[in-house]
Amino acid sequence: MLDPQALARVRAGVASALSDDAADTVAGAFYARLFAEYPDFRGFFPAAMDQQRHRLLRAVDHVVRHLDDREFLPFLHQLGRDHRKHGLTGAHFLAAQNALVDALRTTADPDVWTDETDDAWRRVVSMICNSMAVGADTEDLPPYWGATVVEHHRVLDDLAIVRLQTDADIPFAAGQYLSVQIPQRPRMWRYLSPAIAPNDYRGIEFHVRRVSAGWVSPAIVSETTVGDRWLLGPPLGGLSVDTAPGSEDVLMIAGGTGIAPLRAQLMDMAMRSRNPRVHLFVGGEYPSDLYDLDTLWNLARTNPWLTIVPVVEQPEEPWWRPGPAREFPPGMNHTMVGKLGQVVTRFGSWADRQIQVCGSPSMVRTTLYALRKVGTPMQNVQHDPLGQ
Ligand SMILES: Cc1cc2nc3c(=O)[nH]c(=O)nc-3n(C[C@H](O)[C@H](O)[C@H](O)COP(=O)(O)OP(=O)(O)OC[C@H]3O[C@@H](n4cnc5c(N)ncnc54)[C@H](O)[C@@H]3O)c2cc1C
Incomplete structure (x- = not known):
């Protein structure tokens, strides 16, 4: 699509326009131009635009990173489909093209943004907006x-x-x-x-x-x-366990409400007759943060392939949390103490497992870091995106 020189110009342009200092200015300029040109568009977005701004910049950055392998196409189609929940259609994405190029140009270093860069960028932005329009206009499912x-x-x-x-x-x-x-x-x-x-x-x-x-x-x-x-809105993401005969055993690591998508999969697996073995480490800061342990323990008692290991960072409840101390179900594994990633990697690299990590962005990042440090093959590890 773009020759190597044009690709290099686009990357230099994006590095200059989306640097940490400039990124908020680009997003602000884009929405200001868009709403000035099409005042009706404002009604599609929330009053507080911070999440929306970050989303736009992450999307542009992702596409530019993957321009040479075209892995961005499914991502853009999905982004277009997902924006239908705001009431947007393909025509809205096509209308937004000029506002995006203008916002990038006015924020980039003028020495970097030459006529050639401008031309290359117009082609990239056109491709982004057209792909999102295709995603939005070809989806049959309701927007929500x-x-x-x-x-x-x-x-x-x-x-x-x-x-x-x-x-x-x-x-x-x-x-x-x-x-x-x-x-x-x-x-x-x-x-x-x-x-x-x-x-x-x-x-x-x-x-x-x-x-x-x-x-x-x-x-x-x-x-x-x-x-x-x-x-x-429509379902997104693809955390899943390969349950085919002979598939690898599973390691699941959940922090806080990160237990939700793992628990849903475990309940789904409980309906099947054959499953790989699953070790679930479920963590929180204090014992009371393990709010779902009774349900998990009941699941483990009737499904011998499932082992639950509770992990807390602090073994005692803090003085400011009222109520009796959390009692763990009798018969359950002893609670381990430490950060989830550190506790899990005490047992080795789990190199022969399918692995899923779920929780807050900081919990996922620190756990991935701990796994990488002990040599876990990262291609075995699944996690959801860390932002909206
Ligand atoms: C794929 C995915 C699945 C998710 N599933 C769940 C779920 O099942 N249950 C659930 O409770 N949340 C879940 N979240 C997080 C949820 O989408 C919101 O981000 C979260 O509830 C905060 O929204 P808010 O409007 O209250 O905060 P916002 O107004 O969006 O953010 C306020 C501030 O808090 C920061 N922030 C946002 N989230 C966190 C966080 N988790 N930890 C620390 N700081 C944060 C923001 O960066 C911002 O500075 C999920 C997120 C993703 C990406």
Whole structure:
């Protein structure tokens, strides 16, 4: 598509326009131009645009990194499909092309942004917008589904389990995640991972931890009530266990609500007669953070292929957490103490396992680092994207 010189120009342009100092300016300039030219577009986006800005920049950066292997095409199609939840169609992406090129040009170093760079960039931006338009316009599934909250349990001060019944079947697989919009925060979509497998009664369950200073998670934990109507976007992601005969055993590592997509897969596996062995390390800072241990233990008691190992960073509850100390189910493995990655790698590199790591971005990063350090083959490791 681009000759090597044009590719080098695009990469130099992006390095200059998307440097740490300039990145926010590019995103701000893009949306300012877009909304000035098409005022109607503003209504598609939330009042707070920070997540949306980061998303745009990450997408451009990802495409430019993969320009020579074309691995970006499925990514752009998916991005286009996913934006339908905001009400956008292919025509909107095509309309956005000029605003994006202008934003990049005005932010880049003028010595880098020559006429040739401008030409190369116009071709790349056209390809990005056209691919997103194809993704948006060729999808048959609805942009989102409605669902009603049927239960809301505040299992910790900062953590809630929310159960919903969806209006129709959502074609998700255990291990995938969905975009969610709640009535208290219109147009602020966030990804959440269902904690149970798809089922006949169209039930879906999410485990949500409040992020301090966050927009959506505090409202889910504190303000959600039975009867609330949520919107759920199409399923994304592909965490999965190869259960074919002879497939490798499995290591799962979950921090906090990262247990959700792993638990959904374990429940799905429990419906099958043959499974590989699974070791699940489930961690939190304090014992009470292991809020789901009873369910996991019940699953392990009836499924001998599953071993659960609880891990905490601090063995005692802090003084500021009221209530009795957490009691672990009798018969369960002893609780191990330390950071998840450090504890898991005490047992070696787990080189012969299929591995999944789920949790907060910092937990996933530190666990991947620990695994890499002991020589775990990283091609065996799956994890979800670390941002929206
Ligand atoms: C694939 C995927 C699956 C997810 N599944 C779940 C899930 O099942 N349950 C769940 O509770 N959350 C899940 N999340 C996180 C969720 O999407 C939101 O990011 C989170 O709830 C915070 O949203 P917010 O609107 O409250 O915070 P925002 O307003 O989006 O962010 C406020 C600030 O907090 C920071 N921040 C955001 N998330 C975190 C975090 N986890 N730890 C520390 N700082 C953070 C942001 O960078 C920002 O500075 C998932 C994220 C992804 C990418």
